[in-house]
Amino acid sequence: MTSPASSLVHPNLHPDERAARVELAACYRVFAMLGWTEMIYNHITVRLPDSVTGGEKQFLINPFGLHYSEVTASNLVKIDLAGRVLDGSAHPVNPAGFTVHAAIHDGLPGAHCVMHTHTTAGMAVACVQGGLSLSNFYAAQLHGRVAYHDFEGVTVHADEGPRLLASIGDKPAVILRNHGLLVWGQTLPQAFVTLWTLQRACEVQLATMSMGTPIPVAEAIAEQCKRDALQFHPRQGAGQDVFDALVRQVDRLDPGYRA
Template identity: 40%
Template sequence: MHESVREQVSAEEWAQRVALAAAYRLVALHGWDDLIFTHLSARVPGPDHHFLINPYGMTFEEVTASSLVKVDLQGHKVMPSAYDINPAGFTIHSAIHAAREDANCVFHVHSLNGVAVSAQEGGVLPISQQSIFVLASLGYHDYEGVALRDDEKPRLVADLGKNQFLMLRNHGLLTVGSNVANAFQGLYTFERTCDIQVRAQAGGGKLVGIDAAIVSTAIQQAREVTRGAGGSLAWPALLRRLDRIDDSYKL
């Protein structure tokens, strides 16, 4: 099956499929998956408004380049697949892909500490180096139930705005990126921010905050740390790690 899919798509689409499948495996490796109920998506390179998303029913550790489902912005499959897609995933991801040309990738998870912080009134606190990068580009979206209604889309898009990070209240975390590497790097930073916050709060002591002036320079600091490469600086090493464990995501 994987050979026939590869033969049917462009080289650019196949590369995007491999990268997105790798991201699914990495999310599983870090324990951020929620059985089959969250989703990562990537726009298919080219003029058509198509994107790739996980087959509904596969765990993240099972996802491969060939098994990803290609759909249009109306949720219709544009290539045959034995699997459907998560309707809530389609609502969230299609809204952002349609509204943000720069959002080639949209990653959304229900991680334990991410949901825990999303339920806190104060949201993300400026208490760690990781948090300043999130706070420099963060929106919040209030919970409206499982994301199944089209009328929620404009509010979701408005709350994201031009930001890279969106905290879905009582629900989880979302990041956008120009490519898979950047979206994953953003998700990693968002997750670490929430992990650190929950642990710091559990310690019971008074927390030391970071000055707002430092937060305001976070984006420039991030560019310097990654030499302007963003998530692409770490991405090859992450792929090497995956390959040592299981390289079947490439199939």
């Protein structure tokens, strides 16, 4: 009997798709290790390269019903922008995942990877009137890089896509008001390091607000912090070293995600 995490086999995969599947499955396990999970909900998606799709816009998403700790390279589901399953997977896909993620993959040329979380700290900041406070080391690095999108309910309606894209503009970090955090990046590690920084900013803000009035960071200092935060930039690896370190931890715990 096969487990739900290994029930799908993909023969004759293009090497680039195989690599994308392994990297994305590793990311799901990293999220599980960090506690960035919400039962079977939320999503991390990766747009497949043209070498795999021939120019069609297709992406990989988690199978709906599995916990992040059950995601493997083989059970990730390949879908198109309409949410149609392209790889014969028997797993369903959550409409709340492909509706938003498809809009971003389609509308932002640089959005190779999209991540969305419902962490307590992230949702708390999304639910407070002022949003992210420019009052800590991590928030300063994201100065001018955070967009906001007003809450429109459960994200299953395609007509929200254009409004979401308008809210995002070119900003890689997004606070979905009353909802949670979302980021996108040109690579998966770049998206990850943006989300990690945003998550830490929210955690520190949550702790600070429980203790008293935050000390604001001066605008000029925040601008300097943004320029000096080189971990986001491709020429500095764009988070690859951080992501690799976490994947090594996952490998020591359970390398089964590679299957």
